[in-house]
Amino acid sequence: MSDTWNEGYFTDEGYTYSYSREINPVFQRYCLLLRGFASLESSESYHCELGFGQGVSINIHAAANPGSYVGTDFTPSQAAFASTLASDWNSDARLYDDSFAQLLARNDLPQFDSISLHGIWTWVSRDNQQLIVEFARRHLKPGGMLYVSYNCFPGWSPAAPLRNLFSLHDRFTKSASAGPDQRIDAALQFSEALLAANPNYASSVPNLDAKLQSIKGQNRQYIAHEYFNRSWDCMYFTDVVDAMAPAKLDYVTTAVPLDSVDPLNLRPEGMDFLEGIEHPIMREQARDYFVNQSFRRDLYVRGATRLSTAEQRQALFNTRFILLQAPESVPVHVRGPAGEASLQTEIYGPVLEALTANNYAPKTLRQLSAAASSLASDDVLQALNVLIGMNAVAPCQSEAAEKGVQARCNDLNLELCKRSLLNDKIQVLASPVTGGGITVSRFEQLFLIAIKHGQEHPAEWAQLAWAILGEQGEVLVRDGAPLASAEENIAELTLSAQVFASNKLVILRALNIV
Numbered sequence: 001m002s003d004t005w006n007e008g009y010f011t012d013e014g015y016t017y018s019y020s021r022e023i024n025p026v027f028q029r030y031c032l033l034l035r036g037f038a039s040l041e042s043s044e045s046y047h048c049e050l051g052f053g054q055g056v057s058i059n060i061h062a063a064a065n066p067g068s069y070v071g072t073d074f075t076p077s078q079a080a081f082a083s084t085l086a087s088d089w090n091s092d093a094r095l096y097d098d099s100f101a102q103l104l105a106r107n108d109l110p111q112f113d114s115i116s117l118h119g120i121w122t123w124v125s126r127d128n129q130q131l132i133v134e135f136a137r138r139h140l141k142p143g144g145m146l147y148v149s150y151n152c153f154p155g156w157s158p159a160a161p162l163r164n165l166f167s168l169h170d171r172f173t174k175s176a177s178a179g180p181d182q183r184i185d186a187a188l189q190f191s192e193a194l195l196a197a198n199p200n201y202a203s204s205v206p207n208l209d210a211k212l213q214s215i216k217g218q219n220r221q222y223i224a225h226e227y228f229n230r231s232w233d234c235m236y237f238t239d240v241v242d243a244m245a246p247a248k249l250d251y252v253t254t255a256v257p258l259d260s261v262d263p264l265n266l267r268p269e270g271m272d273f274l275e276g277i278e279h280p281i282m283r284e285q286a287r288d289y290f291v292n293q294s295f296r297r298d299l300y301v302r303g304a305t306r307l308s309t310a311e312q313r314q315a316l317f318n319t320r321f322i323l324l325q326a327p328e329s330v331p332v333h334v335r336g337p338a339g340e341a342s343l344q345t346e347i348y349g350p351v352l353e354a355l356t357a358n359n360y361a362p363k364t365l366r367q368l369s370a371a372a373s374s375l376a377s378d379d380v381l382q383a384l385n386v387l388i389g390m391n392a393v394a395p396c397q398s399e400a401a402e403k404g405v406q407a408r409c410n411d412l413n414l415e416l417c418k419r420s421l422l423n424d425k426i427q428v429l430a431s432p433v434t435g436g437g438i439t440v441s442r443f444e445q446l447f448l449i450a451i452k453h454g455q456e457h458p459a460e461w462a463q464l465a466w467a468i469l470g471e472q473g474e475v476l477v478r479d480g481a482p483l484a485s486a487e488e489n490i491a492e493l494t495l496s497a498q499v500f501a502s503n504k505l506v507i508l509r510a511l512n513i514v
């Protein structure tokens, strides 16, 4: 394949079929609200994703949010995958294989309520970064949000030379006949051998070998895109703040609700120190030193507007939340940069009970506070944010928005379940309630097909799933060992179907996925 178009980006290996909740406008608006900032919300909105990869997130969000989507990714095979999926569920999303320069040159684009780029900024050249900022300058509405994630210092400082080794090895020793996986393995082996030869660099950086081993364990597609591009421009938070300024973008907050819970992130000395810094940008940069931040997920607004305390409180009280997993499966500990904390039963017990009531139906903070009446509403809100951070709870969009997108979520979910008959690429479905994606494994999607066909019992769902998997020569794995006979596979699938029936189905119903 010709690769003159790829500007040094590693395109020999396609990207993963992953989903990112941070690109969901509902999630982004909630992050702004939590910090007391206004956001745009309308049924006529336009959203844009730059560098959408295989397009899983953009398809999910285009189905589950009101308004229209535009996106681009210059890798044509990925753009083809994303737009075929979009046309299969009759989406009006406009998905291009333009480079950022080509997208900027278009004269048929609207003004966007949000522009998102996940895993792009520090993996492209400075020229492309400028094009992205110019795109936001021209196409983001006043009051619109920009989400950007990137690798950052100081967290990356010790290991940045390691990633440089991978990319240099690939550049100087690449053999024309080697496939992408072989090139990646060769670079990893070279780096491992270099570290084993005890260079002074290795002795100055603790745990470098563990870092390399953890990289080796990652998915090859992910490794290719994360570490093997010609551009890899790790930055400080303040560098990105400066870069965004020409588009009139103000840094507002992170798309990480757990960041609002200081005790999980900072020890008391750190909190005291940061309180003494007046300038918010300097404080945020200094905070990165305390948490040793290596990857940021940031939200900018073109003209940030602060809500009054009363406006913020009213909007938070009217926000609905939904529990995404059975309460007994929610971990009792949560880990942050400042260490591990236990979820106090006196607080989390009543909050989880209130979320579970009425078959997990979404509830406003007002309703949850009334149900957990022994708790102050601030404690309920903090518990919700911890649970959102653990991906056990999600904020929801308005009921009007939910109704408006139900039909298109049904269309996309039907298409995704149909694809699960053939492969396990996309293991997420769209919820009109949250505006985002919910993990639903291939087996679970096959169970949903059985349910759609009127089958009521988990044993029947397992039979249908086995009919598909068995015919494709696939088998299940238990305790690391493949199951040989049809009986063993059906028994294992039946167990999974029973767990699905008793734990997850009720939640998928509350999410209006089923």
Ligand SMILES: C[S@@+](CC[C@H](N)C(=O)[O-])C[C@H]1O[C@@H](n2cnc3c(N)ncnc32)[C@H](O)[C@@H]1O
Pocket: 007, 009, 015, 016, 018, 019, 020, 050, 051, 052, 053, 054, 072, 073, 074, 075, 078, 098, 099, 100, 101, 117, 118, 119, 120, 123, 124, 128, 225, 226
């Ligand atoms: C690390 S992947 C992230 C994909 C996606 N945002 C996600 O998180 O799943 C980066 C993507 O950016 C695309 N890309 C890189 N440079 C680009 C450019 N100049 N114009 C358009 N797309 C680009 C690549 O094709 C790749 O799919």
